[in-house]
Amino acid sequence: MKKLRFEMITPERPVLECDAEFVALPAYEGEMGVLPGHAPFLVQLTPGAVRVTINGDVVFFAVSGGFAEIEGGKVSIFVETAEMADAIDEERAGQALEKAKAQAHRRGGADSLTLAEAESAMRRAQVRLKVAGLRRPRTRPKGG
Numbered sequence: 001m002k003k004l005r006f007e008m009i010t011p012e013r014p015v016l017e018c019d020a021e022f023v024a025l026p027a028y029e030g031e032m033g034v035l036p037g038h039a040p041f042l043v044q045l046t047p048g049a050v051r052v053t054i055n056g057d058v059v060f061f062a063v064s065g066g067f068a069e070i071e072g073g074k075v076s077i078f079v080e081t082a083e084m085a086d087a088i089d090e091e092r093a094g095q096a097l098e099k100a101k102a103q104a105h106r107r108g109g110a111d112s113l114t115l116a117e118a119e120s121a122m123r124r125a126q127v128r129l130k131v132a133g134l135r136r137p138r139t140r141p142k143g144g
Contacts, residue, residue: 002036005074006052008061008082015061015082016052023075024051025068032068034075041070045079047123049130059084062130 003019023034026048045068050061066079 004034004036004038006076007074008050008063008077008079010079010082016059018052018054020052020054020075021056022051022053024049025075025077026050026063027068034070036073038070038075040072041068043068043070045077050077050082 001021003021004023005017006020006023007017008015021036025032025034025043026046027043028046031048032043045063045066047064048062050063052059052061061082061084063077063082064080066077068075068077
């Protein structure tokens with residue numbers, strides 16, 4: 001099976017480098033799928049879920065905005081933040097969402113910059129919660 005080289009990089013460190021069968025990216029125009037042999041492309045990314053298929057297994061990441069370059073059988077994505085679904089603390093993400101909502105809904109002293117920051121924080125928290133929900137289903141205890 002043909003594969004493509006995938007790398008995800010944040011300003012702090014490389015997050016993932018591997019050979020993948022498929023990559024789905026959160027582009028501004030909607031989700032964009034990349035298979036081996038894809039035409040060269042440069043795309044801006046929005047906060048969302050990156051889905052990578054590695055040896056038949058799907059791995060999910062919550063990412064902030066950035067961009068992706070597809071060229072020569074390689075997909076390179078450069079994002080501000082990237083967090084694997086299994087590493088997301090849902091409780092903390094939920095608290096961040098509530099805090100951002102409260103900040104966005106405050107009347108009075110909120111200027112446009114503060115409002116934009118609150119809206120951005122809400123989007124990040126919503127993405128983290130969505131991606132955390134994409135983890136493999138856990139088995140529930142019987143009788144509960």
